[in-house]
Amino acid sequence: MPNYFSDNTDILYHFEKLNLKDIVNIAEDEYKQAEQFDDAPVNYEDAMENYRKVMEIVGDITGNYIAPRAAKIDEEGAVFENGKVTYAKGTQEALEMLSKAELMGMILPRRFGGLNFPTTIYMMAVELISRAEASLMNIFGLQDIAKTIDKFATEEQREFYLPGFSSGLYTGAMALTEPDAGSDLQAVKLTAYQDENGNWFLRGVKRFITNGNGDVLLVLARTEAGTKDARGLSMLSCMKDDSIIVRRIEHKLGIHGSPTCELQFNDTPAELIGTRRFGLLKYVIYLMNRARVGIGAQSLGISQQAYEEALKYAKAREQFGKPIYNFPVVANMLIDMRVTLESNRTLFYNTCTWLDRKEAYEDLIEKRKSEKLPFNDVNEKFKEAQRMTNFLTPTTKYILSEASNKMTYDSIQIHGGTGYMREFAVERLARDARITNIYEGTSQLQIVAAAGSVINDVLADYINDWEKKEYKGSLKKLKESLMEIRVLFNDALKYVKEKKDTGFQDVAAKDLVELYSYIYTGYLLLDEANDDQRRVFTAKRFILDSLARSRKNAESIKNELYSDILHADTILI
Structure with missing residues (x-):
């Protein structure tokens, strides 16, 4: 029986060489959480052993439960009928299994039912999910919405939203883009207004919203009347209700299990998250950094499966009396694919570690400020991690998503004509890969985001x-x-x-x-x-x-x- 974690020697290699000591120490409050929670680690070695056990569970679920459902999910897709979105049967079953395994709150605090894992470990899980069924990542990977609420919301808001995410009761969506505001988010027009009692309401349209049928939506909205730039935008949260109409779902080339919705907000009750005017300038940037590594993990998972399919086929397919694997030109393509996989994984988990450091040091600074303790030493580490993250997250998203498209292309080429047929998985993988260098910022925008760091030789x-x-x-x-x-x-x-x-x-x-x-x-x-x-x-x-x-x-x-x-x-x- 396959295990997508323990069977993958390259992932195991990277897991073994991870250095998350500072990150875990900060996240676990110097391991004081063990005094309050039975499942909290007592030291770093204990934490890594916990991570390994959970990753083995993820590897088992993805290899033996989710992957066998992938073709049917792609065929059935999400369905929109009578104004309601319904997941494919396999998607529903997969989400139920992941919820039972308590994996829907991997990066959320224990006090809200989460596992309190570092992003790096969570991204390993996202990679495995994506290898098994790429569109499922677009629902499972939206734990970042809950993480954003945890980071910037009030304690009352955390208590309201986060337990539902951790249990799997809630899924989420980032409602950012609009018909005339795709990459250019400062052009967002959807408005948020207050009544005489100070309650917030949303009015307008959002388009291309991944999992827009989710239970909890983070919405980028214009709260400052008369503004036209980023300074007039704030982040608000709302629960799915009858005031939010799903006008349609898109009929896409790939990732069929993930519904992409057009939403109409009709005076929808909402809550402000964080501070007004910082919706795009602070909160979306936080979300986008995490979304970039999420798509990197998705790209890596698709690439891994494309390689596996190509290798398996090349060894089985015989021409001219021998497996095509033995033809140098095919073997060279496979070696290129393997080297691309391993080099991309090295870059990816290095990037994830820097992102974890940035967020951990930022949290530690806030804690020391609240306790009126010095934080200059941590601040220097934070600035370094921030510089690295600013370069690495867009660069990694660019490289891995482009590689995913190339590797699925090459996998089809190794399959020959059969790879072009629906009966073979590589056809689906190629369609799923195509979105990775488009959403959460096109490759061209990732270049723009990374260019400043490169020109300054960081x-x-x-x-x-x-x-x-x-x-x-x-x-x-x-x-x-x-x-x-x-x-x-x-x-x-x-x-x-x-x-x-x-x-x-x-x-x-x-x-x-x-x-x-x-x-x-x-x-x-x-x-x-x-x-x-x-x-x-x-x-x-x-x-x-x-x-x-x-x-x-x-x-x-x-x-x-x-x-x-x-x-x-x-x-x-």
Whole structure:
């Protein structure tokens, strides 16, 4: 019987090498929670053992219960009838199973029925869920809505909403986008107004809302009359009721089990979350950082299953008297897929750890402030984690979602004509993957989000330290390749800065971000290879391939490839 956690050697490798000591120590109040809750760990080793046991449960449920239902969920999809949205039967069964296993509040505090796990462990669970059935992640992964309420709401609001999330009674939705406000959220028009008693109500339309039929909605709304920018937007919460009309659900290419709704709010009772005017400037940014890693996990899960399907088929399919696995061109494709999986997973869990650090240090600062204790030392750690998170979350979302599309494409190619048929899982995986580089910010917007960090060379100190480090044997040559990529990056960056052309900088940003990501991921892999011989193969192929790609990236910037953009109106006829 498959277990998507314990059967996956790469996930196990990353689980074993996680360093979450500071994060867990802060989350567990220096393990004082063990005095109040029987399931709280007494030390770090106990915490990691708890995480392992839960991940084994997730691995069992995903491999043996959810995955067998995936094809039927895709075929049946969510149904909209008589104004009501109904999940596919398999989705309902999966959510019920996850609720019984007490997994719907993984990142919520114990006092509200949650498990109080770090985001990194939660994201491992999201990866496994996504591998089993990608659209289910869009419901299971909305625990971030509850996390946002926990972070910014009042204690009374937490007590009202969070136990329902933890038990599985509630699912949620982020109601952000509108017909004329997709990526440009500062254009949101849905209004929130108060009556004479100070009660809030919502009026307007939201579109493309994942799980818009959820029980608890976080709504970005314009609370300040007459404003047209981000400063007039606030975050409000509301419960599903008759004043919220689901006008339609979208008929999508993929992720059929996840309903995408158009919602009409008709004077819907709501509550303000946090402070007015900070809806987009603070709360949505918090949500989006978490959403980016969520889509990264989804992309990784889809990629894993695409690889598994391709490998299985290549070993079983015979042509010219032997399995196609034995043809070098096919074996090379499979190795590329495997290296992409492992390098992306290395980048991903590094990103998750930085996000956990950022949030843990932020919580510790707030605690010390409330206790009137010094916090300068923690503040420096927080600033570092924030800088890293600002670069890594958009970069990781970009790289992993694009890779997911490429890996499902290659998996179909290895299957040949059969992969194009509904009977084979890769057809569904390719459709599910296609949304990953679109929602929660397109790849182009992720580049924009990461570009500032890249242009300011925020990783310079880390890279300098890596360049001073001694590596074993053949790894020295790989280090030289990474140093060469850095030279190419620095030359390209200098060229872009000296042009002093913001339009050119915007177009060159994609190549700069990719160059920077090669260096960072390459050194992460080099460190792994220095400690584990098995990782040398992944590091070597990734770094040498990145060197070849980096030359193209640099040339694209410096040979005026993009100069024809000035003549777009002439070319685009």
